[in-house]
Amino acid sequence: xxxxxxxxxxxxxxxxxxxxxxxxxxxxxxxxxxxxxxxxxxxxxxxxxxxxxxxxxxxxxxxxxxxxxxxxxxxxxxxxxxxxxxxxxxxxxxxxxxxxxxxxxxxxxxxxxxxxxxxxxxxxxxxxxxxxxxxxxxxxxxxxxxxxxxxxxxxxxxxxxxxxxxxxxxxxxxxxxxxxxxxxxxxxxxxxxxxxxxxxxxxxxxxxxxxxxxxxxxxxxxxxxxxxxxxxxxxxxxxxxxxxxxxxxxxxxxxxxxxxxxxxxxxxxxxxxxxxxxxxxxxxxxxxxxxxxxxxxxxxxxxxxxxxxxxxxxxxxxxxxxxxxxxxxxxxxxxxxxxxxxxxxxxxxxxxxxxxxxxxxxxxxxxxxxxxxxxx
Amino acid sequence: xxxxxxxxxxxxxxxxxxxxxxxxxxxxxxxxxxxxxxxxxxxxxxxxxxxxxxxxxxxxxxxxxxxxxxxxxxxxxxxxxxxxxxx
Numbered sequence: 364x365x366x367x368x369x370x371x372x373x374x375x376x377x378x379x380x381x382x383x384x385x386x387x388x389x390x391x392x393x394x395x396x397x398x399x400x401x402x403x404x405x406x407x408x409x410x411x412x413x414x415x416x417x418x419x420x421x422x423x424x425x426x427x428x429x430x431x432x433x434x435x436x437x438x439x440x441x442x443x444x445x446x447x448x449x450x451x452x453x454x455x456x457x458x459x460x461x462x463x464x465x466x467x468x469x470x471x472x473x474x475x476x477x478x479x480x481x482x483x484x485x486x487x488x489x490x491x492x493x494x495x496x497x498x499x500x501x502x503x504x505x506x507x508x509x510x511x512x513x514x515x516x517x518x519x520x521x522x523x524x525x526x527x528x529x530x531x532x533x534x535x536x537x538x539x540x541x542x543x544x545x546x547x548x549x550x551x552x553x554x555x556x557x558x559x560x561x562x563x564x565x566x567x568x569x570x571x572x573x574x575x576x577x578x579x580x581x582x583x584x585x586x587x588x589x590x591x592x593x594x595x596x597x598x599x600x601x602x603x604x605x606x607x608x609x610x611x612x613x614x615x616x617x618x619x620x621x622x623x624x625x626x627x628x629x630x631x632x633x634x635x636x637x638x639x640x641x642x643x644x645x646x647x648x649x650x651x652x653x654x655x656x657x658x659x660x661x662x663x664x665x666x667x668x669x670x671x672x673x674x675x676x677x678x679x680x681x682x683x684x685x686x687x688x689x690x691x692x693x694x695x696x697x698x699x700x701x702x703x704x705x706x707x708x709x710x711x712x713x714x715x716x717x718x719x720x721x722x723x724x725x726x727x728x729x730x731x732x733x734x735x736x737x738x739x
Numbered sequence: 740x741x742x743x744x745x746x747x748x749x750x751x752x753x754x755x756x757x758x759x760x761x762x763x764x765x766x767x768x769x770x771x772x773x774x775x776x777x778x779x780x781x782x783x784x785x786x787x788x789x790x791x792x793x794x795x796x797x798x799x800x801x802x803x804x805x806x807x808x809x810x811x812x813x814x815x816x817x818x819x820x821x822x823x824x825x826x
Binding site: 399402403406600603604606607610611614678682694700703704705 | 773774775776777778780781782783798800801802
């Protein structure tokens with residue numbers, strides 16, 4: 364089944380499954396099978412921001428005054444986030460667009476991936492502002508063993524899915540031997556690979572980012588690197604939305620309501636899905652040790668960060684209906700909540716960028732009764 | 740209409756002071772209610788509504804099971820009883 368950029372059939376997209384149905388033709392949003400994706404798109408668009416809105420001149424001074432082991436923590440996290448967003452800025456498009464069948468879901472992937480490119484741009488903005496020679500940081504991303512190790516885990520399923528769907532697109536379903544390699548391109552295997560890829564993406568958005576977030580916010584709790592934290596707060600707000608998106612996709616798939624095959628696949632792949640969570644949690648804990656290898660920072664050390672990884676892993680697994688992987692515990696970093704919240708900071712607009720300022724939210728439906736509360 | 744009374748498992752019962760959301764009301768009472776985004780999309784503030792009714796003041800982006808509410812998006816409409824999970 365080769366991909367068509369405009370499928371001329373007159374089918375009703377709302378009757379298609381989310382994936383592996385007929386390819387999308389008209390990008391229409393007047394009727395939707397799953398209005399949630401339309402809501403996510405609108406929310407994401409209302410969140411639009413640019414890194415240049417945030418001033419980082421104080422961060423440069425803060426960075427220069429930091430002890431070396433803290434600079435290591437700061438830069439390592441930035442490198443890792445740069446890697447994650449490099450992957451996320453392209454992969455949802457490359458992997459999911461050829462197989463998606465609903466216009467609202469197709470656009471959600473594009474909107475989602477686009478927002479990740481803003482994140483990538485903000486890492487350049489941050490690094491350019493605090494370091495004289497940005498190449499020193501960027502060039503090390505692909506040579507840092509700790510990062511490369513995790514990159515492999517992050518991209519493996521994406522790459523496998525893309526490979527399978529490419530073969531599927533050219534040769535159709537079936538067993539194919541290409542250049543001596545056998546590909547199982549049965550619909551079942553494709554769907555299985557898609558389900559596991561989506562779990563892996565969920566883990567990326569849900570757990571992997573949060574270790575770096577914690578460090579950025581911990582610096583800002585000490586009133587240093589506050590510009591950076593402001594940017595990371597905006598990124599965290601977007602990531603929470605993306606996370607909601609993948610959780611919805613996974614829960615819809617597992618319910619079987621969209622495509623009965625996926626209900627069986629979700630059950631069949633349960634152990635593999637849990638293993639993806641376990642691998643990520645383990646890698647993030649190892650990363651915590653790597654970050655703090657030369658010394659801790661005030662308010663955060665490898666142990667607390669590892670506890671946070673366990674806590675957040677449990678929260679994310681529960682959202683998908685899995686059992687807790689680690690012993691239940693209170694949030695070891697309660698102050699994180701304030702940073703992850705989108706509108707709790709009241710500031711004067713001339714003094715700060717307000718992340719709760721939503722673009723495109725004007726309501727023209729004004730009724731006489733709307734003024735009932737006003738007294739002169 | 741009577742002022743809504745809010746009963747919370749493991750914590751005290753109090754009267755709603757017309758805070759803008761149920762989450763704000765819990766925080767004023769210093770009840771450690773879970774939250775993250777405060778925007779109806781992360782799902783962290785989900786609690787069980789045992790009794791009573793709430794009114795949504797903000798759109799949510801999550802599907803909720805029967806009896807689940809997002810405290811950051813609603814206010815009590817009647818006397819309510821809620822259950823916050825332990826961890």
